[in-house]
Amino acid sequence: MPVESVQKIQSGEVAGLSVRLLGPLTVLRGGVAIALPASRKLRALLAYLTLTPHAVGRSRLCELLWDVPNDPRGELRWCLSKLRGVLDDPDVSRIETQGDTVGLRLDGVSVDAVEIAAAAAAGIATLGPERLQALSDLFAGDFLDGLELDRCPHFDSWLVAQRRRFTSCHIAILEHLVNTLPAGSDASPYLDKWLELAPFDVRAHVALLENLARRGQIGQCEEHLVVAAQLFQSEELEFAPVREAWRAIKDRQSDAAPGAQRAIAFAPQVPIALAEPDAAASRRASLAVMPFVEHAGTEGIRGGLADGMTHDIITRLAKLRDFFVIARGSMFALAEKNIAPEDAGRRLNVDYVATGTVRSLAGRIIVSVELIEVRTARIVWAETFERKQDDIFIVLDDIGNSIVSSIAAEIATVERNRAMLKAPNSLNAWEAYHRGLWHMYRFTRTENELAQQFFGMALKQDPTFARAYAGLSFTHWQNAFQRWGDRDQETALAFESAGQSLLVDDHNPAAHWAMGRALWLRGEQDGSLLELERAVDLSPNFALGHYALSFVQSQSGDPKSAIGSSDHSRHLSPFDPLLFGMMGSRAMALARLGQFDEAAEWALKAAARPNAHTIILSIAAHCLALAGRQDEARNFAAAIRKTMPDYRADDFIATFRFDSEGEALFRNGARLIGLN
Numbered sequence: 001m002p003v004e005s006v007q008k009i010q011s012g013e014v015a016g017l018s019v020r021l022l023g024p025l026t027v028l029r030g031g032v033a034i035a036l037p038a039s040r041k042l043r044a045l046l047a048y049l050t051l052t053p054h055a056v057g058r059s060r061l062c063e064l065l066w067d068v069p070n071d072p073r074g075e076l077r078w079c080l081s082k083l084r085g086v087l088d089d090p091d092v093s094r095i096e097t098q099g100d101t102v103g104l105r106l107d108g109v110s111v112d113a114v115e116i117a118a119a120a121a122a123g124i125a126t127l128g129p130e131r132l133q134a135l136s137d138l139f140a141g142d143f144l145d146g147l148e149l150d151r152c153p154h155f156d157s158w159l160v161a162q163r164r165r166f167t168s169c170h171i172a173i174l175e176h177l178v179n180t181l182p183a184g185s186d187a188s189p190y191l192d193k194w195l196e197l198a199p200f201d202v203r204a205h206v207a208l209l210e211n212l213a214r215r216g217q218i219g220q221c222e223e224h225l226v227v228a229a230q231l232f233q234s235e236e237l238e239f240a241p242v243r244e245a246w247r248a249i250k251d252r253q254s255d256a257a258p259g260a261q262r263a264i265a266f267a268p269q270v271p272i273a274l275a276e277p278d279a280a281a282s283r284r285a286s287l288a289v290m291p292f293v294e295h296a297g298t299e300g301i302r303g304g305l306a307d308g309m310t311h312d313i314i315t316r317l318a319k320l321r322d323f324f325v326i327a328r329g330s331m332f333a334l335a336e337k338n339i340a341p342e343d344a345g346r347r348l349n350v351d352y353v354a355t356g357t358v359r360s361l362a363g364r365i366i367v368s369v370e371l372i373e374v375r376t377a378r379i380v381w382a383e384t385f386e387r388k389q390d391d392i393f394i395v396l397d398d399i400g401n402s403i404v405s406s407i408a409a410e411i412a413t414v415e416r417n418r419a420m421l422k423a424p425n426s427l428n429a430w431e432a433y434h435r436g437l438w439h440m441y442r443f444t445r446t447e448n449e450l451a452q453q454f455f456g457m458a459l460k461q462d463p464t465f466a467r468a469y470a471g472l473s474f475t476h477w478q479n480a481f482q483r484w485g486d487r488d489q490e491t492a493l494a495f496e497s498a499g500q501s502l503l504v505d506d507h508n509p510a511a512h513w514a515m516g517r518a519l520w521l522r523g524e525q526d527g528s529l530l531e532l533e534r535a536v537d538l539s540p541n542f543a544l545g546h547y548a549l550s551f552v553q554s555q556s557g558d559p560k561s562a563i564g565s566s567d568h569s570r571h572l573s574p575f576d577p578l579l580f581g582m583m584g585s586r587a588m589a590l591a592r593l594g595q596f597d598e599a600a601e602w603a604l605k606a607a608a609r610p611n612a613h614t615i616i617l618s619i620a621a622h623c624l625a626l627a628g629r630q631d632e633a634r635n636f637a638a639a640i641r642k643t644m645p646d647y648r649a650d651d652f653i654a655t656f657r658f659d660s661e662g663e664a665l666f667r668n669g670a671r672l673i674g675l676n
Contacts, residue, residue: 017087019050021113022166023140025147027086034086040147041065042079044155046086047144050111051162055096055103064154076102112138113166120169124176124376129185132177136190139170165377168342171197172377178207187211200237201346206245213249221246237347283430285415286324286350287407289314291335292367294358306358309367309396313354316404319539321508322467323411326350345374352380354407365389367399371407373414381410404541405572412437427454429462436471441577443613445484451475466508469501473514480521481655482613491521509539513548520552523657528552543573547582554589556659562589580609584619591623591669592662600627607636614640618652622669633673649676 020026025043027034036043044065049056062072080095080102087094087104094105106114119127119135127135143163149155174194178187191211194204205228212221225246232239294306311328318325326348334344345353356369364386371381385402387395416438419431427435436454439447452475458468476494479485495518501511516531529552535545546569553562566586570579583606590599603623606616617636624633640647649670653663670676 016108016110017089018110019046019112020140021047021050021111022116022138022143024145036086037082039079039082040149041075041152042082043147044144044149044152045076045079046083047147048155048158049102049104050106051113051117052103055098055101058100058102061102064158065149065152112140113143113162116166116169116173120172120377121379123378124169124172127176127180129177129180129182132173132180136170136173136177136193139166142167164340164342167197168340168372168374168377171201171342171346172375175203175207175375178211198343198346199231200235200343202241202245202349203346205242206249209242209246209249213253218250218253221249241349283428284322284324285352285411285430286326286348287317287352287354287411288326288331288341288345288348288350289317289354290341290344290356291332292356292358305360305365305392305396306356309356309358309400312396312400313403313407316400316539316541317407319509320404320408320542321505321510321539322408324350342372342374342377345372350374352407352411354403356403360389363389365392365395365399367403369403369406371410380414381406401541401572405543408541409573409575424454424457427457429458429465429468432458432461433465433468433471436468440471440475440478441611443478443611445482448475448478448484464504466501466505467510469497469504470508470510470514473497473501473518477514477517477521482615483655487521491518494518494521507538509535509542509545512538513542513545516545516548516552520548520657525552525556525657529557541572543569543576544578546572547576547578547585550585550589551581554585554592555656555662559589559592562586577611580606580612580616583609584616587619587623588656588662591626591665596623596627599623600629614644614647615655618647618655621673621675622652622666625669625672626665630673633669637673637675647675 016029018028018031020028025036025047027036027046045061048061048064058073058076061076066072066075080097084093084095092105092108094109096103096105116135116138119131124132143166144159148159171194174190174197178190178194181187181190187207188211191204191208194201195208198204205224208224209221212218212224225243228242229239232242289310291310292306294304310331314325314328314331317323330348331344334347339347341353341355351374353372353374354369355372356367359366359368365388366384366386368384369382370379372378373380383402383406385399387399389395412434415430416434419427419434420438422431424432424435432454436451436458438451439454440451442448452472455468455472455475458465459472462468473494476490476497480487480490480494484490494514498511498514498518501508501514505511512531512535516528516535519525519528519531529549532545532549532552535542536549539545546565550562550565550569553559553565563586566582566589569576569582573579576582583602587599587603587606590596590602600620600623603620606612607620609616617640621633621636621640624630624636637647644651649667652666652670652675658666667676
């Protein structure tokens with residue numbers, strides 16, 4: 001929505017219908033407030049339907065708003081009839097009832113909270129200062145200010161969640177607004193509001209100190225430090241990052257030319273990096289997992305299954321060693337103080353916060369999870385898992401696997417996409433690493449070379465970055481595997497980089513994964529399997545470790561074990577960039593077991609992946625040939641020879657390390673379609 005439209009909503013100039021949910025609930029037509037019935041439940045119903053993007057069952061609405069009255073559906077009908085008089089136009093009926101559901105038709109209706117939510121979903125960080133100012137002006141007060149209901153626990157829970165959500169959006173808007181204001185602009189009103197909403201947000205205090213110092217108000221900076229230190233001490237929070245940031249601000253001010261105007265600029269991550277120049281280069285994404293809430297009846301309590309699941313998820317995420325995970329004790333301590341997840345994320349200065357609920361209902365367990373990007377108040381990922389309670393511990397383990405893998409994948413995707421938008425010379429080590437991953441997963445020779453450059457850039461800034469060494473090893477492995485360079489030389493480089501990764505962090509599963517693959521290239525299968533098993537022992541949720549085990553076992557090891565590892569890797573990471581390899585390994589293992597028809601189907605799935613390379617197409621050709629589907633197999637062989645005219649069975653066999661029976665099997669497949 002254009003800035004002008006948002007400003008009109010705020011000023012009441014919209015000619016049509018407007019609903020304001022931020023502050024006291026107000027409905028305006030042509031900029032004039034409409035008198036609403038006195039019923040608080042009618043207002044609550046209007047707000048709930050306005051923010052719910054789909055029709056809602058009448059029984060759900062009755063449960064939400066009426067505490068066992070004599071006739072809840074009758075009261076609902078009365079409320080709806082009154083709302084029609086408020087919302088309907090002569091030619092438009094906005095209350096839609098179909099079957100047993102109720103919904104609102106809001107096309108052409110301006111809703112402040114909906115505009116805020118849409119901006120958050122699209123990405124607050126991408127907006128300019130004028131748009132951010134207009135959005136900030138929409139916050140006329142707390143969400144549904146003053147609208148609390150007695151004996152309506154479900155509505156109260158929804159109301160609290162929405163207030164937290166929009167407060168978080170407001171904070172994110174204020175933060176990005178302060179960061180995007182032109183030099184010389186007065187950020188004071190926005191900084192004051194930011195600190196009012198998030199008094200323990202380290203970045204807000206640093207921003208205020210920057211703003212005051214830029215205007216030469218050093219005395220006020222010192223006064224603020226004293227008051228803020230007492231505030232943090234009262235909550236037993238660490239204040240050292242603010243003090244360190246203030247020292248750095250003073251140093252910069254003293255170095256600046258007299259009278260020079262300074263733009264407001266803040267460290268992109270933890271403020272203490274201002275005092276430690278190397279910290280910015282070695283910075284990782286950070287995550288806090290709030291204790292999951294277990295719902296029993298109508299109350300949300302902590303403990304039992306929810307506590308156990310939270311502890312398990314934190315432990316598993318930490319074992320991945322891909323990003324910084326806040327310890328369990330800190331998270332439970334904040335939860336005991338009833339700190340909202342977004343507030344906890346800002347107090348801890350982390351990039352992401354994960355929250356969840358656990359419900360047991362009619363023999364089923366239901367777990368709902370959200371992953372929130374703290375600085376933009378954006379929900380990055382949300383999912384609900386529902387399983388039968390046949391064996392509660394197996395069920396929780398299965399759900400935990402899905403949650404951990406999804407969180408890790410979503411954070412990697414967000415970080416990778418963010419890195420792609422930045423200029424290469426502005427990348428820190430973490431961003432350069434993710435930029436390298438983006439190129440690495442394109443699986444072409446040119447992109448692989450670019451990936452090497454970005455991994456090298458990351459390691460130049462942070463020589464202790466184990467995963468960047470593992471990524472570099474992967475690129476050399478690809479050069480050897482795809483014959484994009486001298487196989488022996490690239491094998492040696494893959495082994496060397498994997499060794500560097502292990503030297504840096506022997507407990508990182510990616511380091512052992514890289515070493516396992518490098519040893520496979522060297523023909524040391526036993527050593528390869530030991531390293532790969534060590535990788536999944538260190539982190540059972542490390543999908544690439546399970547896939548690599550499948551890859552090695554599919555050629556000359558236990559084919560049944562290969563199938564199990566392939567299935568588990570796909571369960572852990574169902575949208576993995578290496579999904580074609582997981583499927584291809586399964587296909588080769590099935591072929592070795594004589595299950596040619598099934599092998600052909602899995603090989604076709606692998607070849608259909610958008611980033612599947614020539615070797616995957618060759619697996620499909622051989623498996624289809626063995627299944628008696630020669631015409632399809634020849635089509636794949638023809639596609640391979642368009643780019644590799646001299647491709648033969650020897651090339652396929654030399655790529656892998658089959659045992660003698662496997663080699664004979666696939667040579668026979670090649671003979672059937674003229675690739676021998």
